[in-house]
Amino acid sequence: MTASSTAPGGYRAARPRTAGYLLAAVVQALAFAVLFVVCVLTRPGQLAEDVLHGEAYRRAAEGGDSPQWLSFATTLVEGLQPWHFVIGLGVLAVVGLLRRRLRLTLAALATALGTMGLAELLKHVLLERPDLAGTAGAAATNSLPSGHTSAALGIGLGLVLLAPGRWRAPAAVVAAVAAGSMGAMVVEHGWHRLSDVLASALLASFVATVTAVLPVGSGRTRRVAAPPGAVLQAAVLVPALAAGALLLVYALPTGTLPVSALDLSAASGGLVAAATVLLVARALPREARRD
Structure with missing residues (x-):
């Protein structure tokens, strides 16, 4: 997927082939479109999701308890407000400028802002949810993709892109953890349907793979190739995990697993969001200092 040469210190300097990353982005975009059609533009898809969405509303209204393992995850992020995400963008900018990596900072901000902005544009302007399931009212308004989950994913991937080599894995x-907790919380609290969170994962993967081709090396640094096959793995596995989550939640017979369908939906959304970060992080090029 990359053109490379050996650099001092044993690194492999690389400029990712634009075609590979753009092909991966096209796969994510197509998966997003299929998800929207199946879950939003068909009556069976709407009915399946609105059953759990209504259950989440009722649980929240009645003060029902979530499993402890799920409550722990959601408490990590449930207090976040929109201005917290603005602070997150500011942190990316400050970290990047302190590292004196202007182009890398712009790429990280493009990943975060692109994911957040495109999510809002799609949800509020470009996409509509027809009332095919007879659920007119608040539940019938379009909620795909999840803005909160998209923000957590975008800022998280921007942080990964900006992190120095040895800090990339911890980042x-x-x-x-942040994106997964957010994805679980918005489903569990009835803010979003499972498909909304899965769409956010596909959207973030799409934006990250597009911005990955931006030139980020400068000065005494050079770009280093992602592990072989990492871009292909992300392009295939993120849509596959999203499809698997839908099948697990909506096709598995009730009572098959020792958790409710709503809790399974929240956990599945959170796990896909978390896995998206880890898969895309491996596919992003990194910087290596020239010796």
């Missing part, structure tokens, strides 16, 4: 873990 990816932190970002995965």
Whole structure:
């Protein structure tokens, strides 16, 4: 997927082939479109999701308890407000400028802002939810993709892109926990349907793979190739995990697993969001200092 040469210190300097990353982005975009059609533009898809969405509303209204393992995850992020995400963008900018990596900072901000902005544009302007399931009212308004989950994913992947080599893995873990917790919370609290969170994962993967081709090396640094096959793995596995989550929640017979369908939906959304961060993080090129 990359053109490379050996650099001092044993690194493999690389400029990712644009075609490979753009092909991966096209796969994510197509998966997003299929998800929207199946879950939003068909009556069976709407009915399946609105059953759990209504259950989440009722649980929230009645003060029902979530399983402890799920409550712990959601408490990590349930207090976040939109201005917290603005602070997150500011942190990316400050970290990047302190590292004196202007182009890398712009790429990280493009990943975060692109994911967040495109999510809002799609949800509020470009996409509509027809009332095919007879659920007119608040539940019938379009909620795909999830803005909160998209923001957590975008800022998290921007942080991963910006992190120095030895800090990339810890940054990816932190970002995965935050994005996964956000994805679980918005479903569990009835803010979003499962498809909304899965769409956010596909959207973030799409934006990250597009911005990955931006030139980020400068000065005494050079770009280093992602592990072989990492781009292909992300392009295939993120849509596959999203499809698997839908099948697990909506096709598995009730009572098959010792958790409710709503809790399974929240956990599945969170796990896909977290896995998206980890998969895309491996596919992003990194910087290596020239010796």
